[in-house]
Amino acid sequence: MESRTDAGTALQLADWRRTVAELYAQVRAAAEPAAGHARWRVGRDALFTRHPQSPLAATDPLRDTGLPYWPYDPALRFEVPVTPPDAPQRRDVDTGADGVTSYELLGSVRLPAPVSGTLAVWWTRQYGGGLFLPVRDGTAGRTSYGAGRYLLDTAKGADLGGAGDRLVLDLNFLYHPSCRYDDSWVCPLAPAENTVTAEIRAGERL
Numbered sequence: 001m002e003s004r005t006d007a008g009t010a011l012q013l014a015d016w017r018r019t020v021a022e023l024y025a026q027v028r029a030a031a032e033p034a035a036g037h038a039r040w041r042v043g044r045d046a047l048f049t050r051h052p053q054s055p056l057a058a059t060d061p062l063r064d065t066g067l068p069y070w071p072y073d074p075a076l077r078f079e080v081p082v083t084p085p086d087a088p089q090r091r092d093v094d095t096g097a098d099g100v101t102s103y104e105l106l107g108s109v110r111l112p113a114p115v116s117g118t119l120a121v122w123w124t125r126q127y128g129g130g131l132f133l134p135v136r137d138g139t140a141g142r143t144s145y146g147a148g149r150y151l152l153d154t155a156k157g158a159d160l161g162g163a164g165d166r167l168v169l170d171l172n173f174l175y176h177p178s179c180r181y182d183d184s185w186v187c188p189l190a191p192a193e194n195t196v197t198a199e200i201r202a203g204e205r206l
Helices: 007-029 033-050
Strands: 077-081 090-094 100-111 117-124 130-135 149-153 166-170
Touching: 007 033, 077 100, 100 130, 100 166, 149 166
Parallel strands: none
Antiparallel strands: 077 166, 090 100, 100 117, 117 130, 130 149
């Protein structure tokens, strides 16, 4: 996150987060997941190419081409239960000018084939709380950002929905954190508990 805290920047960031939340609401309301994904891509490209808080440099060619993604794969959309942890776990992450961001382990989700892996689901203690689910998979460092991607960050509006103890986890919505584009942003990265060996060729790519 950026260290600037002037009123203009704060209002721009608020607008960014508002736009992200509205975009994910449209995704959840879409009649078909693939249609929601297409709308998400259009919305993210609009943010990254035109919004004043875009992490892209003014000369970045992605402002002209849009962000790259793998094609939508319906086999990578799951609705899975969250299993409570065996013991409490807390993780504190230095986020630069924002201080320390703390996460509590909420539980874990088991993704079936073709992923066949387990991911931790974290609860963000800041921002009034929220689900946080980063992922580092077998594409990291080659065709996706080496430190991993994000799937859910509900405190920032990235929320695919769910019901009861189950979450919608559509890996086609994996996206790169802002620090992938601009090192003035400090992003919590995927820990060991959120690493899988499978190559998830879905979502945003390099």
